[in-house]
Amino acid sequence: MSVITIHSNVRDYSVHFQDSARFIQEFSRFPERLFVIDENVWRHYGGGCLSCIPEGERMVFSVSEERKGLDSVMEIYDRLMDRAAKKNMTLISLGGGIVQDVTGFVASTLYRGLNWVFVPTTLLAQADSCIGSKTSLNYKRFKNLIGTFYPPAEVHIHSPFLQTLEEADFLSGLGEVVKLHLMGGEKTAAALAGSLPAVLERNPDALLQATRTSLSIKLSYMEGDEFDTGRRNLLNFGHCFGHALETVSSYAIPHGQAVVIGMLFANIAAVQRGLLAPSLASHLADVLLRKSLSIPLRKEYFGSDAILAAMKQDKKRTGDGLVVVMMRSDYTFEKLTDYSPDELVATTAELMESLRVS
């Protein structure tokens, strides 16, 4: 087992990499507990490593984006109050980003802060979202509109949970892993390009290494900017165009796959702006980005007007121009806020040609 300690303005917290699932039994050290468990995690592990969790202490939670809202928050408040919730209660969550967002919001608001332990079980949650302190809820048609900054007190990462993920959910997390390795610089990007076949086969050692490296890179971007007002914004690399593509495809493209396409887009745009050498852009597309992409793409997803309308909705946009985070040849990143609709049309056409979307 190894541990990383993370400094946060709310409180310091620790990330534990667990070789064995025995850590679950050790949660009995907390005096009062409620486990909130993703329904699919329960389906796979309820008869195995989670069987030690007593029935009265667990709530099996069905997940979907529709469930990531205030109704679910109230359901969990009610379960906690049924168990005579007290300030010394520990909420223990097992699941992916949806369980994290809902239970993190509950933990941050009930009694203005409950003790909260998170066991991420998806690649996205293990390699990315489990650190960073953000909790988010959807409100009506607005995604992630409501939220707080509240880190768990402890995060426990057990890679074997990833073996049972559906392929689309695995690929969604992979996009964030690729993004973080690119943002880590030339060496980490090359290392991931080398281990990509093993990661795609879900080799346990390769997954553990990729997760650990991803988190340490994310941490380096969060340092000094926990509340996301400066450098942490750069983590939006691949997300500016990626989010627009998700919206236009009505979420048919898994988030992480949209981020991979968003990075291909950003790199073409950066070449056009003279920030990134064309040879490096095509090398990264060949060895890392296109190899992480495995969904069928349809022409309708790339309509310029719809993409433009979606990019104008970007929460982080303040002026007239569009926002795109771009990579430079030295693997540093820059947030541009003056990207124009004409550039968007030209870049999208080139992107579609490179992906052979017709």
Ligand SMILES: NC(=O)c1ccc[n+]([C@@H]2O[C@H](COP(=O)([O-])OP(=O)(O)OC[C@H]3O[C@@H](n4cnc5c(N)ncnc54)[C@H](O)[C@@H]3O)[C@@H](O)[C@H]2O)c1
């Ligand atoms: N708070 C943050 O910082 C942050 C960051 C990024 C994304 N998010 C949010 O995270 C959500 C996406 O999270 P996600 O990609 O982890 O997906 P998810 O939570 O939607 O889970 C995806 C699917 O995997 C299943 N699942 C979970 N663990 C499993 C396992 N071990 N084996 C088999 N199936 C399993 C779930 O039941 C679900 O069907 C989005 O709502 C997004 O907005 C939050």
Ligand SMILES: [Zn+2]
């Ligand atoms: Zn993302």
